[in-house]
Amino acid sequence: MRPPLLRRVALATALASGTPLAAQEAPAPAPEALAVTASSELRQRAEALGAAIAGSIPYDRYFAPSFRAAIPEAAFRQVRDQLTGGLGKPTRLEALVARTPHVADFRLGFERGTAVGQIVVDPAAPHLVTGLRITGSEPREAPEASVQAVVDAIRALPGATGFALARLEDGGPVHLVAHDSATPLAIGSTFKLVILAELVRATAAGERGWDDTVALDGSPLPGGGYTGRPAGTHVSLRELATQMISVSDNSATDILLRALGRDRVEAMLPVIGIRDARGRNTPFLGTLEAFKLKGVEGGALGQRWEAADIDGRRALLDGAVAQAPVSTIPASLFQDRKPIRIATIEWFASADDLLRVMDWLRRNTEGPAGADARAVLSRNPGIAPANAARWDWVGYKGGSEPGVVNMTLLMRARSGGWVAMAASWNNPQAAIDEARFIALINKAAALSAP
Incomplete structure (x- = not known):
């Protein structure tokens, strides 16, 4: 299940499919015969990516206006929280391979794994990030031998x-x-x-x-x-x-x-x-129905669900749940990472x-x-x-x-x-x-x- 309103990509999904954070597509790779060196601006932004993911750099001081228009900060936080919730805090940039002076593939280390992707910076000052795509993430290999x-x-x-x-x-x-x-x-x-x-x-x-x-x-x-x-x-x-x-x-x-x-x-x-x-x-249940049962009125709908039989639950879905506006689901639902009624509404x-x-x-x-x-x-x-x-x-x-x-x-x-x-x-x-x-x-x- 995923939080309401904002698209949240599970870590398990990210192992094999790209998390869509790109606000600008990168150009094709340079021919292999030509050596490509990352510009100092690109390297600087890549080195600071961990800090941007950790939230210690203001969103508008790292990402360009074009990126912020395509990827609102709230949506970025959802993916960021999913990555750090599973992999821990970012640690260091492990690798940076330039495609052009302002586009590069990266490998970013975390406490419990790694993430790979691509970063694009604006060639013009102040060289903010115009594109970022997380293309995969992997936890550290488990040590178990059987x-x-x-x-x-x-x-x-x-x-x-x-x-x-x-x-x-x-x-x-x-x-x-x-x-x-x-x-x-x-x-x-x-x-x-x-x-x-x-x-x-x-x-x-x-x-x-x-x-x-x-x-x-x-x-x-x-x-x-x-x-x-x-x-x-x-x-x-x-x-x-x-x-x-x-x-x-x-x-x-x-x-x-x-x-x-x-x-x-x-x-x-x-x-x-x-x-x-x-x-x-x-x-x-549909997903929106589950979010409403867990979140509306502090879980009051969920309490009614738990007390009802099957016919009562159907009536609740057709009535109070259907009528509750999406806006009544708290934006903070799931943000504190505390389980909510997982034994009854799931x-x-x-x-x-x-x-x-x-x-x-x-x-x-x-x-x-x-x-x-x-x-x-x-x-x-x-x-x-x-x-x-x-x-x-x-x-x-x-x-x-x-x-x-x-x-x-x-x-x-x-x-x-x-x-x-x-x-x-x-x-x-x-x-x-x-x-x-x-x-x-x-x-x-x-x-x-x-």
């Missing part, structure tokens, strides 16, 4: 955890290693796999087409790429699904949920293997449930007809490129909010065999160490490759 050691480390984390690694066979998933894998936990944006599954079912049945379009109707949306688009804009189901899965776009998610129908998405829960289908997952699945979900997606996307869905699922592999390269194909969805993180993977070995892995960590008492968790799942993905 999958079992990874599982033991996950078991030792504070709060509740679940993990399962399984070989996918004709009869279903067969555990290779597991820890508390049958207990449902909050999974954050991994719930979006259920919406994808309904789209896969509907397209396979001929009820929908990947290139069918949805006309935006002006309904309120959470933060994302479609929030500011005018009513009447047409967007394809393919584009919405791709954005929902690859960068966890909340606005795309809520549009797709409405287009496919909440009732149909709920009907898919038991079909794809989520055992607690009629419990905490019904009614099946989406829930066990590690075993998620193995079954990925197995259903695997079986229902075989052959040419499934190419569209697999392209969506594999757009962001969720793990570091070196670890993904150990596999022939990787599909992924993860999710997080304060106190919650999940990573779920579907992987095909070069030999053709399939493996699925799902891991969750919930801590209602404190924010979790996402970088540590991501490092552990990366290590498990690397170690489990044949």
Whole structure:
């Protein structure tokens, strides 16, 4: 799940897809035959990037007006907080490779990992930054030497955890290693796999087409790429699904949920293997609804949700929740990194449930007809490129909010065999160490490759 109004890119996503902070595209690299040296202005700004990310340099004294117009400071802070929340404080510039005297690729060290990207400075004084793109981030490699050691480390984390690694066979998933894998936990944006599954079912049945379009109707949306688009804009189901899965776009998610129908998405829960289908997952929430339940009136709507049965919750969604303006969600929601009602207002699945979900997606996307869905699922592999390269194909969805993180993977070995892995960590008492968790799942993905 992501905070309202502002697009927030999860650290797990950033491992494989660029965080869109660029306000100016860089020119093409210079020919290799020509030596390129970074200007002193470029090097100075790159050396100060860590301080800019840490917030010790005023935004308007580091970034040019053109950048600030494209990327408001509040949006920059969201990405900055996500990076530092997972990787710790910036430490030093580790590498700078010039493309032109005023454009360079960089590698920036953090306490618990690194980030890579590209920086562009204005050739004219005062040489402010006109472009910045974070193209990837990686936590420090976990020291564990076996999958079992990874599982033991996950078991030792504070709060509740679940993990399962399984070989996918004709009869279903067969555990290779597991820890508390049958207990449902909050999974954050991994719930979006259920919406994808309904789209896969509907397209396979001929009820929908990947290139069918949805006309935006002006309904309120959470933060994302479609929030500011005018009513009447047409967007394809393919584009919405791709954005929902690859960068966890909340606005795309809520549009797709409405287009496919909440009732149909709920009907898919038991079909794809989520055992607690009629419990905490019904009614099946959209992201904006969840934000309202957690944030409006200090959580008063959430209290009503917790006290209601399924019919009462549906009435609440159709009434008070739908009527609450987006502006009533506090801008500070999630800013303090304290978990909010993660045991009651979330989406829930066990590690075993998620193995079954990925197995259903695997079986229902075989052959040419499934190419569209697999392209969506594999757009962001969720793990570091070196670890993904150990596999022939990787599909992924993860999710997080304060106190919650999940990573779920579907992987095909070069030999053709399939493996699925799902891991969750919930801590209602404190924010979790996402970088540590991501490092552990990366290590498990690397170690489990044949």
